[in-house]
Amino acid sequence: MTAKMQLPIPEHFDATKISKVWRVPYQQLAAEAKNWAKQHSIKPASSDKKQICLLIIDAQNTFCIPEFELFVGGRSGSGAVDDNLRLCEFIYRNLNVITTIAPTMDTHTAMQIFHPIFWINDAGEHPVPAATLITLEDVQQGIWKVNPAVADNIAKGEYLALQRQCLHYVQKLSDNGKFPLTIWPYHSMLGGIGHALVSAVEEAIFFHNMVRNSQALFEIKGSNPLTENYSVLQPEVLDSPDGFAIDKKNAELIDKLLNFDAVIIAGQAKSHCVAWTIDDLLTEILARDPQLARKVYLLEDCTSPVVVPGVVDFTEQADVAFQRFAQAGMNLVKSTQEMDSWVIGVGG
Template sequence: MNINTQLPIPSHFDSGKVGQVWRVPYQDRAVEAEDWAKQQGIQPAAEDKTRICLLIIDAQNTFCIPEFELFVGGRSGTGAVDDNVRLCEFIYRNLGAITEIAATMDTHTAMQIFHPVFWINDAGEYPIPAATNITLDDVQKGVWKVNPAVAYSIAGGDYPALEKHALHYVRKLSDDGKYPLIVWPYHSMLGGIGHALVSAVEEAIFFHNIARMSQTNFEIKGSNPLTENYSVLRPEVLQGYDGGPIAQKNDFLIQKLLDFDVLIIAGQAKSHCVAWTIDDLLTEITALDANLASKVYLLEDCTSAVVVPGVVDFTEQADAAFARFASAGMHIVKSGG
């Protein structure tokens, strides 16, 4: 990987603020970025001979700030914060080599199949988020049922159709060997602070945008109420109970990513959205040309697994996935080189 890690880190970067939320002073940073590019001899991205893309997955407050809904602490307890310190430093040190940054944005509203309000039991209770898996057996036995009240907003009032979809959905997850449907806390809510990128990461991305004259590529995922969307490349389920499409692969992004000479991947969480995205990318690569895997680099120290102490630890699953990606020809690297 042709990456120059010798650039200094601009003085505005404060690693102690990476775990906090604050407003990026865009105009100040824009002026500084233009001056920085001149001082460091950084050329516009259009002049790159080797085109490098950095794909940052879901570096949002909801996953990366300790007091937010789904903070990815990893086994250390500070995982996502530490990861983002290294990620910001990686962007600044390699500012002159990264051609484009693509940032995915997990994007949700309240009434979605993985949020509590979608489901209800006979007592009229919603499932407890992060502690409830809804299995095929649960739905078949009526342990959990679709909340009739949500049909008005997301199914045009057709409750029977929504019931059929729910049963089909959990059966499809089971048949495909995927994780069971997890009921998550409300998170990455569109319009909320949790949806926003971590301030320090957003600042680094904006600085890169101006310094390299390279528009950041923001990719929205997860807004379909009828399916999960861990991977930015495709939702978990594409078809409804009647065989009709409910979602589709992001073929445009797949092709765009594979057109780069080098693709670097970081973000959260290693065990879920990162692993799912890489797995889908590998599927596409295998179908086209297995040798393309060699252009993919995974920043292992800029991603952490989901760990809820005493409840669940996905570290081993995440490490196993990365080992499989490495066996396929992808490179597992550290952000420092």
């Protein structure tokens, strides 16, 4: 196979703006992209012999900008900012070989099972976000109850049915060895600034769209009020106490990903949405053909775990998960490595 050299970083990219929110100048970028493709002899993605997908998980302001709701700082304190700098540079250097970019968008409204308004105690208080885990025992003992005021919007006023569903929910989390229900701050709110992609990442994705004539494959997740949805491939709980479906796995996206010759994964947070998406993908791979794991590449330096100093630190859990993925055949790589050194036949 003929190797393809990494490209230079375009002049429009400003590394000092990674942690800022700003408007992407689409029309200006589109014109620049046309010239960039011509200057570097970059062909449309439709001509790629090796179809390579970059799956970017939840690179949104809510997780990646320091002053926003759920900034993923990692142990360094600047995790997601540093990750996105490397991610943007990776996209620009490899524009000529990345066929498709698939960004996922965590998407929420106010009344969801993991937001404070959804739960209440006997004192009329809502759980403190980021500091409250609601266990099966908490719900069984009535320490936390579904807020009756949300039943009209969520369950057409059927409060007892909603309470039963939520008891079933925490029971399923417990039975399946999942994290207890975490109450998060209001985040990734649909229509809000926090929901948007980080501007620098959005800019890089749009530039790729224009240079390669490749449509970004956006995936929305997390809008079901009755379940968490860390993984883009399926929510945490799929059924009701009576066995009826309340949601389903994203079979269409799973098929799309596994049809690529290589899938590269980055994003936030390593310990939660990234790890659980990879875990679900691995489950599908093992059910179909374990050798498919070899086509998955995890950008270790473009993802960070959830760390709240003095409260929680998921670094070790994230590292253990990634080692398990590697043992299953997935590849742990760095964004600074030339893709020819780790994606087999990338230049073909």
